[in-house]
Amino acid sequence: MPDSNFAERSEEQVSGAKVIAQALKTQDVEYIFGIVGIPVTEIAIAAQQLGIKYIGMRNEQAACYAASAIGYLTGRPGVCLVVSGPGLIHALGGMANANMNCWYTECCMSPPISMAETSAVRMAASVIRNAKQPLLIIGKGAAYAHAEENIKKLVEQYKLPFLPTPMGKGVVPDNHPNCVGAARSRALQFADVIVLFGARLNWILHFGLPPRYQPDVKFIQVDICAEELGNNVKPTVTLLGDVSAVSKQLLEELDKTSWEYPPESKWWKTLREKMKSNEAASKELASKKSLPMNYYTVFYHVQEQLPRDCFVVSEGANTMDIGRTVLQNYLPRHRLDAGTFGTMGVGLGFAIAAAMVAKDRHPGQRVICVEGDSAFGFSGMEVETICRYNLPIILLVVNNNGIYQGFDMDAWKETLKFQDPTAVVPPMCLLPNSHYEQIMTAFGGKGYFVETPEELQKSLRQSLADTSKPSLINIMIEPQATRKAQDFHWLTRSNM
Amino acid sequence: MPDSNFAERSEEQVSGAKVIAQALKTQDVEYIFGIVGIPVTEIAIAAQQLGIKYIGMRNEQAACYAASAIGYLTGRPGVCLVVSGPGLIHALGGMANANMNCWYTECCMSPPISMAETSAVRMAASVIRNAKQPLLIIGKGAAYAHAEENIKKLVEQYKLPFLPTPMGKGVVPDNHPNCVGAARSRALQFADVIVLFGARLNWILHFGLPPRYQPDVKFIQVDICAEELGNNVKPTVTLLGDVSAVSKQLLEELDKTSWEYPPESKWWKTLREKMKSNEAASKELASKKSLPMNYYTVFYHVQEQLPRDCFVVSEGANTMDIGRTVLQNYLPRHRLDAGTFGTMGVGLGFAIAAAMVAKDRHPGQRVICVEGDSAFGFSGMEVETICRYNLPIILLVVNNNGIYQGFDMDAWKETLKFQDPTAVVPPMCLLPNSHYEQIMTAFGGKGYFVETPEELQKSLRQSLADTSKPSLINIMIEPQATRKAQDFHWLTRSNM
């Protein structure tokens, strides 16, 4: 811990900084996220002089989450710059999160492309052709491999139903007629053959086990990582290789016969019926007029105005889970969420990274960051970073006054009249009616506090129209709001 | 990552939670800081049912800093409750920080008290009696050992000059006539015998090395930790034992003769003259009328209104360093700062812990938390926690628009007119004129944006007068403000 007198620092440090910056440039690094301090300030300055962009954050935790998202979004390494000691320790969360999501550059960045063995491809095609109730599951590995073109062909040419995982959304657009996301539980439960494209059988997919799946379901697993193959469930066929290249091999193999999956099969009928009834149930919830609003009402209105080409970033518990079922993605690699590790605090870092990428590679695209109120608290101060760099981000805080659920203001005040809140307030409750939108106005952005569907519609319209500054919409919902009734009561997340 | 359906959770988890809560109660735990999630929510609830206070925070980082401060303030273990995975990783910063500050309960909590060897005490007394230019340095180890009574007697009975370390401030009041803090550099540089009471020769004390010290200065080191003895410098006498018990041994030994250090010695004269001239220089800086204000003006006015019995928490670079020289402590264990490890992000966690202790053990005392604007960003969202529990905290954000130094608003706007800020804005700059006080008003507290001494005085007066809610005073200072000229130009921190 250190002197602030830059001028007196030794020449050595300065030239060392240049060497490091040059090395980063040689590795094609475009973005550095970090917090400076002695002696890393010079590295940031040297990097800027070489044309690398430096984004100064407010906590190393968020900086590291941002850097890890860059790797996923651009296929080139993102860098996180921190001081030693506490800075490094604060950044560990990001490193662990990236690891759990398989974003370590050494694993994913290799340019050479491998394909699956020919005989295995043949066997996979045969299993698919013989499936009675087939299902494709599209994971973030498919997005990362840029497999969108080949997988879309597979879906359309052979008339197959598909389901995206959270970050696989958008590889094939969510509104594609073959997307059975609205019948997710049903599709998983009764499929007899499932092809996994860069998707893992982790908790989000219920580990591939009964009762969420048929006991004798056949898995065909397409993955670049040999270590992923056969986790939790023994696949019938494993196709080791680049997800896009293997999809192409499958296309070529299936092309050899005139087969297609019958679009009027009983399976398609079942799925379409279930989708219809689920969508109706959601719509009913969404159309409820009672106030405060529920999750479905909120997301229904957001979805109505969501630009087709925006990035969607999300974290939270119900906010992320329910939001995922309603908000649609139309482009690959435009969805980022808390992921396999369920890390809270990633949202704003991810949004900032996505906004940097949007500005440089997709001018005009917006980033919509959908946060639960508790999740927002982990890195809310990064709003200052968003304002400082004037990033094209719209933050939605879905506010139920707590973690999972909270108090309303009257109950809160009554409770506190005579008691110490640390002794009696349930641990999952936050302050009712927090004005998170003022975190945005404090730094010059636009803030909205909304309590009705009309206010929500209007604030969204204004936020989307105003491209001159970021905005935050603080959306008050029913503190006890939960999701609609589920078919399954065990581990009720992510299903519909 | 988790289901929200509490009712369906198994009986086992619930009773496991009770067992853990009971174990914490048995260990005399009073406070738990944390963020709940599956499956630790029940632990928090069970703990509350046993009378343990639960303080829900917004990021595990801050929760862990708060818990570690409890150990220091109360001598009983503080507990941090987090979920596994990302929660645990977020908490690592607090654990590392506690370790660097020697707050691990296993080291500090042991009830048995050890004393120094009799012959070593005798030798130390003899070295002190023969000192020409003696100096006592009082560290946080003295505060932790409750050595205030014995050390004050040593100072007064033998007329010795003393100097507190940052967290040693208040063991003997800063305004004691024998405190030579205002002549710190001089005292260190010319002392021939220095007695360290639970203080380390780390970077804050310039490692005990020339040119900041006489090459032949004799150190007498009093410490509870054998591992600390002889770090950096070989002491002439080492007194291993409880700092309070050893101070008493020293008192008894020195009492055997009628010696006292002559109050009219040349050493005392030198020190008093230096203090006078330093205080005059500070006062001159403080009285400058130019706007924006400088650090000294700000702290001069804060000191004028600072309640004698308040807790002072501080973090930042210049904010913490300069603030420490101006703001006075009158009570032991009422000063917490970023400490040896220089960790940014500890301030609000520490302030929350201090406020909990104040409410329970020192009703009516306030916590003044003095933050640099960059430091505040690390855990600013904890303001919601402060408001939720209505804690007696006044936050001062000393705002120079950056880390070490920043831009002013006009320069900022000019810069950004044609350029991408991530490419050109210096890494240490933050958004000019950020309205941090709105972070407080967002949650129902009082916020002040102050630019003049008069506004500062008024906002302080109002904050102190209003005990019904917390407040935050956002104090704008000169973006290029630094400290007054120093005698030493190498490693210019912490000296005066």
Add this chain to the structure above:
Amino acid sequence: MPDSNFAERSEEQVSGAKVIAQALKTQDVEYIFGIVGIPVTEIAIAAQQLGIKYIGMRNEQAACYAASAIGYLTGRPGVCLVVSGPGLIHALGGMANANMNCWYTECCMSPPISMAETSAVRMAASVIRNAKQPLLIIGKGAAYAHAEENIKKLVEQYKLPFLPTPMGKGVVPDNHPNCVGAARSRALQFADVIVLFGARLNWILHFGLPPRYQPDVKFIQVDICAEELGNNVKPTVTLLGDVSAVSKQLLEELDKTSWEYPPESKWWKTLREKMKSNEAASKELASKKSLPMNYYTVFYHVQEQLPRDCFVVSEGANTMDIGRTVLQNYLPRHRLDAGTFGTMGVGLGFAIAAAMVAKDRHPGQRVICVEGDSAFGFSGMEVETICRYNLPIILLVVNNNGIYQGFDMDAWKETLKFQDPTAVVPPMCLLPNSHYEQIMTAFGGKGYFVETPEELQKSLRQSLADTSKPSLINIMIEPQATRKAQDFHWLTRSNM
């Protein structure tokens, strides 16, 4: 730490042991190496009852090295059974060594086979066809992938020169006319295109850098591990996939034209001349009659009697390096040495593993374990294990009384007459004339102490003839013996 009273142990432990043993059996484990203690003894017994072989070793270090070699030799996991605490720590060396050699089952064991992208294969074939001075390098990855058939076809059909790495020896026999091992340095230095089959550009291959290579040499890298691709040097073409499958792809692609590399090219002429002169120089050294013997004389005589189908295991400094250039392998996966990590102490563990595999899969084959005297010391006590299980191993200890070099007996005695050896004896010296062969006779095996070529010939003949017990030949060589003069003086290992 443990009671020896087996009968009193609880039922739970016993049934737990059975569960573990059954799990190992299900994973197709055939061999367990270990040292028992409370509470793992029961696991070993339970495993034996299920038909798994248990080999009790004398130090966990050697046990772990043995277990790791099983994975390489059989393609099925080897298991090391140790007690917790010290046992586990002793075993870490084996785990680290296996990792450095890429023997972790999770990486190598996956049944699915991947192939290289078609276009990359086409490009590689084109680069090979246009090479003026091509070279194939065959690594242990080729051996592990069972690529022998396809690579031999590539060598023979297209008349290409090849070079094996230490553990790649035998994939194509060392005495194949296209093997240019005897002109190794020349081949590396002047090749313009090098195809790496499961071989790494590590220190053994001089990192692929000048001056050991042409600055513009083109590398084609065939490997199963994406992480290995592009280490140290940027390859012209990378073929990611199973080494055998990719070799077959290359064969099919090259087959499409009638090309072969001209057997009368200048490159082949240069290589053949260099091989001739190097072999002559080696032969001259080998035929030296002076005593003590030198390394070349020793290995020349060993090579003369080496059974064509034996396993060769080796470790040491000069012993391993020079031995590798003289001792020939004719079968794949029949050579094990200290490997990339240069670990000393692996030899006897590897030899024991190879002997177990030989007994079960290749009855009648012998294991020849060539050890430097220092290397032998790391795990010499495993000779008891060899004798206990009566394994078909012949140990050769090439004894120069030291590490790199030693004293002779007279110089040693003179030195010690008046001085403390710990103060003056060079750290690399061991006791002269140690009778390591008695370590073998102590346990009932045959021991030989040999000082002349005739004694060496005779002892080898007898050892090979006597299949009833293991033997150890302690071969005394010139304590200052080194290798023959090298063309390159920088990093003089492994080249010829």
Add this chain to the structure above:
Amino acid sequence: MPDSNFAERSEEQVSGAKVIAQALKTQDVEYIFGIVGIPVTEIAIAAQQLGIKYIGMRNEQAACYAASAIGYLTGRPGVCLVVSGPGLIHALGGMANANMNCWYTECCMSPPISMAETSAVRMAASVIRNAKQPLLIIGKGAAYAHAEENIKKLVEQYKLPFLPTPMGKGVVPDNHPNCVGAARSRALQFADVIVLFGARLNWILHFGLPPRYQPDVKFIQVDICAEELGNNVKPTVTLLGDVSAVSKQLLEELDKTSWEYPPESKWWKTLREKMKSNEAASKELASKKSLPMNYYTVFYHVQEQLPRDCFVVSEGANTMDIGRTVLQNYLPRHRLDAGTFGTMGVGLGFAIAAAMVAKDRHPGQRVICVEGDSAFGFSGMEVETICRYNLPIILLVVNNNGIYQGFDMDAWKETLKFQDPTAVVPPMCLLPNSHYEQIMTAFGGKGYFVETPEELQKSLRQSLADTSKPSLINIMIEPQATRKAQDFHWLTRSNM
């Protein structure tokens, strides 16, 4: 892994080596244990040139055990020199073992001495005076603190019974009339007040819990490490400080009254009777004439000839446990065994360290190293080191052909006639009748193979008489030999 061409190495390395060697010299390092390799050879040579002794070992494991013992024996740091990579990993065992035994220099080496608080000493004295059935337990902490003089005075002046822990043996001689080691179980079980001098309530002391202790036994714990206080059991009084200084405080406090513990109390009578009957039982076992010998016969004869001033080092299961009850120590810090962590493989490294210390500080003293046959196997090759440096060590291998127990030769041969030993031989069996003494003769030392009491007596006599070289006595015992019947059947170790 490395070139052997020393001359070509760069100057930098050489001077770096000198700097390191000088730093070690400055730290008063006397001994380095290690195995050299590139680039640490030069460090060893440079150290020798500065007068530091270098002992080249055969495996880093043993080197590290030796270095850790130096710290305990001399109070100055021992150093282990290894190459990076595998060398470091091999050394981890020693580091872990030293840690478990609290031999890390940073903890134990501090010169300053601390004492216990006066009031706590007063309370402890009062508890002792009121004890009905007192017991002192003397641990290795007492040995390390050089507390022998003060503790002996406590024992004699106040007529108190005492019990040493394994490495506490010799602080007060084992044959002192107040030593109740021969009634260990009885003494622990019925004592009402136990004073622990630098001894831990770990598994060796049955964690201080019933039924091995009275439920209401009062512990007084004297220890230098605050962290050790109160482990497992809550002490009635804790005396934190240097064990010798605190013993002196206790002496002075007890001196204030004329109290002594009545030598004719019922407690003393009970203990003396139990000792008598236990000693008779042991003697009966020892005098058994049947062959092969049992443990008691062996140790009885060893004890008869054991020099009073020798170092005793021991490891093994029954060998160490039973040997400890029979072999007596008369000097402090002359007993080393496998310790708290129960690490096998430490024996020869410890013996080598003890021999180096004996040569330099106690000329003429011998080291008797008592090994089980399995334990010997872990580092048996260090016999070469012992011979190379001609160290004054006598090795006793107590050989029951196995771990805990083994086969006899006839049973072994019968078993193997038709079966694969790896499939059927119990995991704890070693080769019957191994001639471990040849490991010694292989390197020029004296070896003895003994099967009868007479041969044992004779070989001991000769080994002790011949001071010109080390020797190894391989003592064959009954393969199924165990200890005599115990009062307690649960956890039957270490009691009598």
